[in-house]
Amino acid sequence: MSEAREWLIQWLRDAHAMEEQAETILAGQLSRLEHYPDLSKRIREHLEETKAQASRLKACLDRIGEGTSTLKDTGGKLMAFAQSASGVFAADEVMKGSLASYTFEHMEIASYTILIAAAEAVGEKDVVQVCEQNLREEIAMADWLKTHLGPTTTKFLNRAEADSDSAKR
Ligand code: MG
Numbered sequence: 001m002s003e004a005r006e007w008l009i010q011w012l013r014d015a016h017a018m019e020e021q022a023e024t025i026l027a028g029q030l031s032r033l034e035h036y037p038d039l040s041k042r043i044r045e046h047l048e049e050t051k052a053q054a055s056r057l058k059a060c061l062d063r064i065g066e067g068t069s070t071l072k073d074t075g076g077k078l079m080a081f082a083q084s085a086s087g088v089f090a091a092d093e094v095m096k097g098s099l100a101s102y103t104f105e106h107m108e109i110a111s112y113t114i115l116i117a118a119a120e121a122v123g124e125k126d127v128v129q130v131c132e133q134n135l136r137e138e139i140a141m142a143d144w145l146k147t148h149l150g151p152t153t154t155k156f157l158n159r160a161e162a163d164s165d166s167a168k169r
C-alpha cells in the first residue's frame with residue numbers, strides 16, 4: 001500500500017475518533033443546558049449530524065479494508081469526558097461551552113480539509129464526497145455558533161443580573 005493511502009487511512013481513523021469525541025461533548029452539553037433553548041436545539045441537530053458523520057467515516061474505513069481502531073476511539077471518548085467535564089462547574093458554563101464548541105468545529109473543518117486533499121491525492125472519490133458533506137455540516141455549525149456568540153453573551157449577562165445561578169446553563 002502507498003504511503004499516501006496509509007496516511008489517508010490513519011487520518012480517517014483520527015477523524016472517526018474526533019467525531020466520537022464530538023458526540024460525547026455535544027451530548028454532555030445538551031444534558032446540562034436548561035435556559036438556552038435555541039442553543040439546545042442546534043446542539044441536538046448537530047449531535048444527530050455528528051452520529052451520521054461518524055458512521056459515514058466508519059463505512060469508508062470498512063470499505064478501504066482497515067476497520068476502526070478501538071483503542072483510538074476509546075482514547076477519544078476519555079479525552080472528551082475530561083473536556084466536557086471541565087466546564088461543568090464554571091459559573092459561566094454556557095460561555096465556556098460556546099468557546100469550546102466554536103474551537104472544536106474549526107478543528108473539524110481543518111481535519112476534513114486535509115482529508116479531502118489526501119483522498120483526492122489517492123483517487124478515493126467516495127471518501128472525498130463523504131468528507132465534503134461532513135465539512136459542509138461543520139462549517140454550518142461554526143457559522144451558527146459565530147452568529148449566536150453575541151446573543152448568547154447578552155442573554156447570559158441579563159440572566160446573571162437577575163439570577164446568577166440560572167444564567168450558568
Ligand atoms: Mg463533526
Ligand code: FE
Binds near residue numbers: 141
Ligand atoms: Fe461538528
